[in-house]
Amino acid sequence: MIKTDALIIGAGPTGLFTAHQLKIIGLSCEIVDNLDKAGGQCIELYPDKPIYDIPAIPECTGEELTNNLLNQLKPFDINFHLGERVDQLKKTGNNWEVKTNKGKSFSTPNVIIAGGVGSFEPRKFSIKDCEKFEGKSIFYSIKNKRIFEGKTVSIFGGGDSALDWAVELSKNSNVNLIHRRDEFRGAQGTVDKVYELQKSGKIELFTKYQLKNIKGNGNLESIDIEHENKEVKNLKSDYILGFFGLIMQLGPIANWGLNLNKKTVDVDTEKFETNQKGIYAIGDICNYPGKLKLILSGFHEGALAARACFKLARPNEKYRFEFTTSSKTIKERLGVKSD
Numbered sequence: 001m002i003k004t005d006a007l008i009i010g011a012g013p014t015g016l017f018t019a020h021q022l023k024i025i026g027l028s029c030e031i032v033d034n035l036d037k038a039g040g041q042c043i044e045l046y047p048d049k050p051i052y053d054i055p056a057i058p059e060c061t062g063e064e065l066t067n068n069l070l071n072q073l074k075p076f077d078i079n080f081h082l083g084e085r086v087d088q089l090k091k092t093g094n095n096w097e098v099k100t101n102k103g104k105s106f107s108t109p110n111v112i113i114a115g116g117v118g119s120f121e122p123r124k125f126s127i128k129d130c131e132k133f134e135g136k137s138i139f140y141s142i143k144n145k146r147i148f149e150g151k152t153v154s155i156f157g158g159g160d161s162a163l164d165w166a167v168e169l170s171k172n173s174n175v176n177l178i179h180r181r182d183e184f185r186g187a188q189g190t191v192d193k194v195y196e197l198q199k200s201g202k203i204e205l206f207t208k209y210q211l212k213n214i215k216g217n218g219n220l221e222s223i224d225i226e227h228e229n230k231e232v233k234n235l236k237s238d239y240i241l242g243f244f245g246l247i248m249q250l251g252p253i254a255n256w257g258l259n260l261n262k263k264t265v266d267v268d269t270e271k272f273e274t275n276q277k278g279i280y281a282i283g284d285i286c287n288y289p290g291k292l293k294l295i296l297s298g299f300h301e302g303a304l305a306a307r308a309c310f311k312l313a314r315p316n317e318k319y320r321f322e323f324t325t326s327s328k329t330i331k332e333r334l335g336v337k338s339d
Contacts, residue, residue: 004030005313006110007098009086012040014283014298015114016069021306023076024330027313031078032100034085039066040116044141049164055296075335087252096278109312112305113253113265113281123244127211137220138240148173152236154223156211157243160186165241167193170202176235178225182207206233214240261287271308272301278312280305
């Protein structure tokens with residue numbers, strides 16, 4: 001049994017910053033995430049796409065933001081339990097007992113749910129034999145765009161992700177963009193760019209087509225796509241990318257007795273506490289009047305939830321607010337020399 005002042009469920013930006021806030025006020029914490037790396041949606045969905053609304057950072061990618069948040073945690077000893085999903089939660093005395101799907105147990109007075117949209121999986125191709133190519137030649141998100149350089153990539157989808165990656169990968173790859181309709185759902189500026197690249201021969205565009213067959217022995221060699229009029233084309237392809245959106249699920253969180261609002265959790269705006277004492281929800285998964293699904297909002301929510309944790313973790317101590325610029329104690333925790 002691992003004992004800690006707070007358990008954070010979710011290692012996305014909001015969860016990472018909340019860990020920082022807990023540590024600077026002297027509390028211990030552990031982080032659990034069902035993904036195999038920290039960063040949440042920033043790493044899983046848009047590691048290379050620019051973000052423009054982080055205060056004081058004019059532009060950064062999801063990967064850069066995650067790395068900066070992890071660097072901010074370097075002064076502290078924080079344990080990450082990645083590739084594990086919280087399955088069970090029950091109240092025992094003043095603490096919550098939490099168990100993961102891998103049998104790991106925690107005891108804590110505070111549980112902070114920073115799970116983004118809950119557990120999510122990409123919508124996948126339903127074609128036979130796709131599974132044996134997944135993770136090798138078929139991908140539903142991009143973690144390293146360099147593997148596609150000089151290759152032929154067939155991208156399926158008609159939304160922002162498909163269009164953005166078609167434009168980006170066309171710089172160094174041969175790109176086929178296939179969509180089952182003749183109209184795209186993405187930003188008009190990106191749609192216009194795709195048509196420009198089609199005219200210049202950088203992108204081959206196929207509308208009203210869907211994937212019919214995949215061919216290859218171990219490695220992908222080509223694909224068959226079928227038009228709505230049943231015409232079939234064969235395209236050489238080294239990789240397939242599918243961008244059909246995500247299937248969002250709260251998962252086990254839905255069974256924890258929390259007040260749910262569709263796929264979000266209702267919280268107050270003083271501590272971002274749920275209807276269960278000692279359980280907080282922050283980031284995209286929480287709901288309250290005026291909620292904005294912005295990373296900066298999650299940082300604010302995490303800072304207040306962290307300070308609310310102090311009362312339950314240290315019931316005999318009084319929390320005293322201090323500024324990082326002037327607090328000798330906080331600077332010592334950060335390993336910064338005081339003037």
